[in-house]
Amino acid sequence: MTRDRRPVTIVVPIYDDLPGLERCIEALLETVDFSVDRVLLANDVGPRVDAIEARVLELVGDHEGFEYTRNPRNLGFVGNCNRAVLELDQTGNDVLLLNSDTVPMPGFLDEMTAVLESDDVIGVVCARSDNATIASFPYARRNPRATLAPRRTRELHGRTKYLLPRHTVSPVAMGFCFLIRREMVDRFGLFDQVFSPGYGEENDFCLRINEHGFTSVLANRALVLHTGSTSFSGDRGPSLRLEHERILLERYPFYAGAVALFLARYRDAVDVFADAFLPDDDVVRVALHVPAELTNEVVARVLSTLEAAPDDVVVTIIVAKSQIRVARQAFPGAAIAVGGRPRQIFDVAVALGALTTFAQLSALNANAPRWILVDPVSHDVRWSQAVANHRASAIDRILRRFENQSTAWHDGDDLVRLIRMAATSEIDPAALRARWHAVSDIAEATGLLVHRATVSLRRLTALTFGARNPRVVARIRAITGRGA
Template identity: 85%
Template structure:
């Protein structure tokens, strides 16, 4: 294995990376190539690097004659300097690889000849981030938290998950794919999007990317491009990706909704990082007087450690805000937030409601589900809702009739203390998702809209305006 570390700036991060490699790499098998791309502090970085590695036989150091940018630096190191024929790991200099990461990644690469690229899990790596969805998205995710959580659940996860792309911070490439297809397209120079293009390019020839779920590499991220340059490059290069691969957005959505393991989806709930019980309280489609009375009763009975978010239909958002001032309210739930318990307050009558419940939490509590009626007239009228009810009852933690807010709060507390069963969770996740996709409720588009491409073009030209809009709308 040849580990290529592209070097530009950020000396403290580089020191941490090299020190971690010294501790984790088996140099009787693997070698490290440090490729210095002549950044703003090139001489100081060179001196310090040579001090760190000294005469260590497992390290090779090279310095470019001029700055080539991340893409050019990687291409030169892999295509020109490394003549070993080894598989190649591109490892960002702002990473801290943890023990065992390389063994796991190489094991995944060896699992199947069709796997062309592998990346590790991380605290900061978009779809490879761990956890991806959070119980409290407003809280900072410390590296220590990622390490603790990963240690708790990694062996509940499959060894790897196939994904549309792998993340470039820790990018293990099968040498055969480099020999056949080259490496990064210079159109993505100096950086951003080049690894996604590589994954999608080789996928058209039968190779796929994989996330090594048992490997963990911490990653600082976004240290190379300051000011407006980073956002501009990201948006420009995303537009290029979508023009080349119109299905790319749909592929990412399909991975997140279907191909991630269910334990991965709800990982943050397996080892909570606070004492709060976070609850998604799903309201019926119509927020009438009876519903308002029930919700107020629940909110009044909830103890301080119970954080309740009301999940409402968009059409009911204004009415809910008026009826429950000061309450946490979300339309359909936040896509990157999960909860400890989801509560259906009243019968769910649409599959959309069921799908939303499925995405919110690993535990379900049902209140006043559809009554079992023996009259055929009612069975015919409500057959779709009855089918949804049968799915719900198959996977719920508790079903109870409405009594009062205090009784429901007690049921929520009991459910929150129930250990999550990974096997049952996977069965539920796949059952609901499969039906959603088969019925057309969940659609992953194979084409990108002209509106999306135009928005990316505008964003690349006006990154500050886009950042301001996102901060106002909460979509940053």
């Protein structure tokens, strides 16, 4: 570890969850260079305060790098953080707020501080994690229904972290591991008490300093594992989330649009498709994009492909919203998705016929790092055909810049063979990055992707209703499949 950097005070707010806290302290003992940095443990008088205090003091003993404090009364997460940073820590150090249910990996703090010092406009730095919303790694997965084990995140992060840029600018940083430049605290304070006892306070802080020209970033090569959602039980957690999201959107109407823009454009392509760089199973997952018109010939080709696909080639048929009813009738029992599935990626995307809209091109771009084009647009020398097909030809020229393979249709067996070959091919990060940005730029320039700078009264009303009726919202999400 290097000592040639600004020191950090690591503030660990404590409430309950003793097993998580034990793992966190043990990890800090192994990963922190106490000749440079210090740890402040701030006990917020939870339901087992005395037992937790005794165990904490047993763990840290007389270790000079740890300071322990106990609040006179419960202040809530926001109040606890504010007291620790604004009143108790008088070092002038940069501050890392670290949740007590985290397990930092070796080198995390050196990497985060290096990112913070790389640019004076960076105000906040967040690590990557297995459980941290937009900072999660991987964010999109080949099989979203499978449990994401910490081991998988560690393995995948180790494989891909040096393929990623060192940091990525994000609208907000996640509060589980929140490194703050001391200047930000001196100028802007810390968390707004309106978000007490917790949820949303870190987002408000990031957006507040951003209005003054400072950014929040993800440190892509730092990893901190995170259990998450251990502070608020029952309905209280969901209710606080929804109520505080409403406050955020009222203060920053562009916030939802900023997050959508980040996910659609600002993430690095390797980040988007990280889970495909090192598959954790022997299954090939395929997005089969059908043309705008489901002709009898198209239906026959899809059925031929589905019949030829063995158990280890899992095909999802990608259709437009207007095609969903017809597709379900034509392909009973098949997996069908409109454009794709939220937070799911595939190993290979197949365009089964010419793409004629930018929406199809954008969906193909978002689905997989590898493309196979089947029967793409034929380049006819007749002007009558050139005029009739000029839009599809333009899209085809874009496709051919980034395809892995073009082929004429033969049968389902031949296509499955090509899919297997494509799935074993190495992903070229530079080519993938060029494709991702080119198609994303086209989608935005043509108005296909629109990120709104306002929030509707309908959404604010829905958030208010949800905060008051969290169980009803949870039931609706479960029924509509939006709970994942």
